Amino acid sequence: MTSILESLRRIQDRIASACAVAGRDPASVTLVAVSKTHPVESVAEALAAGHHVFGENRVQEAEEKFPLLRPSHPDLRLHLIGALQTNKARQAVRVADIIESLDRPKLAAALAEASQKEGRRPRLLIQVNIGREPQKAGIDPDAVDDFLGLCRETHGLDVQGLMCIPPAEGDPAPHFRAMAAMAARLGLDTLSMGMSGDFETAIAEGATHVRVGTAIFGHRPYPAG
Template sequence: MIAAALAAVQDRINEAARAAGRDPDSVALVAVSKTHPAEAVEEAVLAGQLVFGENRVQEAKAKFPDLKARFPQLELHLIGPLQTNKVREAVALFDVIESIDRPKLARAVADEMARIGRKPRLLIQVNTGREDQKAGCDPDHVDSLITVCRDQYHLEIEGLMCIPPAEADPAPHFRLLAEMAARNGLSVLSMGMSGDYPAAIRAGATHVRVGSAIFGHRDYA
């Protein structure tokens, strides 16, 4: 079931990329495995999926060390908010941290990377809808945060990530993220989820984060 769902999602990604005049290989699928068990992740790996996203450090810590030991090529992205008290665990476990959103967090990540000598790739999360309940840097502060990360903390920021408001047309949010990335010389755009990733691909997404379309509905109980 997961293998078939993965194939269907990948076919749709390829179709959307071609329709936008893009190489399908320029769009990476991040399979969002939050709330799903390690067995589901393993099924996806055996079907050829190697890039996964998790929202919570503790859940990922319980699920992925064994998987990464058995599948060393597996790549794990943190796509949920990161608290400074979880930075040590996050830097040790994740290959990509997509949710840098404030100078204090950037400094903590830089310090921990220097301490253990591990360098996960980094993205800045942008709260494009300026939603109070959602993590992410305000769009007006993105340029200055990138400058702080680069100049003060010597962090290599690869790109930007966003989660548009649930009820909004996502296209303007994707365009905004692409504009911010372009003016800062950033090549990675993590945007688009199960319901809107074709629109994200049209706007230039390099990574789309798809969960329920692959693993099914989540049981948050």
């Protein structure tokens, strides 16, 4: 059975190879190890292997794991990458270093209020529905400019970049390319795109963060119900 340490090394090697092909410095790409549904012991194993950047989908799960680990790992960084309900905004602000799923005006207002109450301002990424898929969350590509203005000028939010999940079918490269062009036009320097199956393509198109879970932690059954 492959250990988490071995899996991390394998993914880092693949990131380095993809960067070499793209003519990029491997240090320009951050691996977000997505630990959703995996126990705190798995995160601790990754920390022991020297990895410190993690992603979680659910605020409640993040709250159960990461406060236990932060005291002994002050360099730990947590990204919330899943859909975020407005009534969870304060919890999200309390636990996360980066929230990648800012996707609607109501959530922007809730995060601004939560940041003021908590005295903490996580960095934020706008989630873009780059494939305009009706079943997916995210701002329509044509609405990103106005939404960014609302987040910054009305709510004073620290928006640093964009995130997307491209359509499962077809070549993701054009979607990643469109995201990179959008980020460049808006002067945003963080671009979270690419997962276990397509992160090398994302790196070729300019991703600064790639989100990899299964290839590091393996499969884990979701709880029933």
